[in-house]
Amino acid sequence: MGKRWGNELVVGHGIDPDLIEDMHRVSLDFFLSPADLKDRYEVPPDDPTIRGFYKTASYVAASDDVATAPDLCQLYTTNRLGDAGVASVEVLGDEFAVWSRPNVWPTEIPGFEPTWRRYYAALEALATEIMRLFALGLDLDERFFDDKVDDHITNLVANYYPPVDDEPLDGQYRKGPHSDWGTLTVLFQDDTGGLEVLDRDTDEWLSVPVVPGSFVVNIGDLMAVWTNDRWQSTKHRVQVPPVTRRSPRAPICWRRFAPPMGDGPS
Secondary structure, three states: OOOOOOEEEEOOOOOOHHHHHHHHHHHHHHHOOOHHHHHOOEOOOOOOOOOEEEEOOOOOOEEOOEEOOOOOOEEEEEEHHHOOOOOOHHHHOHHHHHHHOOOOOOOOOOOHHHHHHHHHHHHHHHHHHHHHHHHHHOOOOOOOOHHHHOOOOOEEEEEEEOOOOOOOOOOOOOEEEEOOOOOEEEEEOOOOOOEEEEEOOOOEEEEOOOOOOOEEEEEOHHHHHHOOOOOOOOOEEEOOOOHHHOOOEOOEEEEEOOOOOOOOOO
């Protein structure tokens, strides 16, 4: 793991490459669908989990109170809270009733829902193993975090980067500089590149290498809090690649969050 930028690559994870490929394919099938089809699944403005299709043309990424131009990215998101029996109004209370809304699935895309569900389950298991490795790295019992993250509120997100014909605006990115607020993020990236992390010692942006079959793991803000900044969250961004290398992308993010009211390490 990068000592000062909270980033690592994971190989030998055991996730079926065919599942990863299927996930990429059905996600790209959706993003390349006609606009009117995608708009049927647009995220309601009051859904804090952003479940469904999210056009980010008006979204502005901000970090350290510095706003950037709108991100050149679209999203599709699901959350385990949208599954039956996971988050009921009776459990959450009326104030958080919106969290219990069901996920939305584009039925026009063959295999979309079952593929996303299989991928979610695979990454849930991987994230649990990574948290156990984190515990060992912090000189804790291997299962220390098990009951801290078992009722997580993780989003599974496909980031789609449409083709860009013109030069981006000044300071415009695929994803503007930011850190994630949860415990960790697991990301699969294709060979297009563009992902960078900040070296906090030198204030230099470093390219994250593309290793076939690997996942990128970023430390989130919550993990930094839990470790009293012994492990710092990953500040990262995605650059717009040169014109000659631009192509549609749909890297898949897995953001594992702890329960919003859960207890962390002391």
